[in-house]
Amino acid sequence: MDNKIRCRTCKSENVVKRGTSPTKLRGVQQRYLCKDCHKTFIPDLGFWKMKNHENKVTKAIDVYFSNLSSRKVRDFFYRHEETKVSHVSVLDWCRKYVLKVQKYIDTLKPQLLGRVYADETEIDREKNHNDIFWCSVDWDTRYINATLYSPHSQNMEDATEFMHRIKQKGVPKYIQTDGLPFYPSAFSKVFGQGKRKYDLRTEHRVNNVSKTKKHNVRIETVFSKIKDRVYDFRGLKALWSAPILLAGIVLQHNFIQKHTTTKAFPCELAGLQLETGVNRWLGIIRLSAEV
């Protein structure tokens, strides 16, 4: 990991090693001296002032976003670890680190191949009301390149914002959607502004299921994985929390787990070689610590 060590007080990189200090939970830590403001400090590698060991925290985050509910993570720790963890802590850790890591991820520039499949799915967050999760995947890399979490049913504004988010990560060769009536206008608003013909670089492919009898299978495989995971969202997750947890599921997909078909991490197929080490959540939190 080649994180630059910066002074905790003045952010200077003009620092030198100056002895070690014992810490209660993280063992002996390297101490540094800042040659500009002359203060000594232990760098924040993402777990500053956490009451729990970083391995425990990242293990909980990893199993939560892999496939376990927060209560199942609690039970898992009860069976396999000496220390207990409450399901509330599990959710707190997940949200805290997803927000940190997301900030860092947003600075990265994935190299996508541009065959994009986009769709929306309902998220069963509370009784008698569904949120909509808009999501698109760059097929060749399996990198999820755009998402939008909305408490509203499908509408023009959200469809347009979703198209903007796809464009932010690069102009695709084509975007395939289903026959939802909002897509054509949203698409041409975002991708079709050019007056000259060659400005229209992206093609909009509509898969009308009732005509082709074929589902948008490519995006559906991604969605079924996500839907599996949000099965227990109802009731437990408030509106402010649900989008963060979904962002965590997307992070898990893009950065933490190898895709079963490509046998590679989507981020690496998209040219993002991150020095995370084997514990990928720990590594990516470290990389995010200085952002």
Ligand SMILES: [Zn+2]
């Ligand atoms: Zn300093």
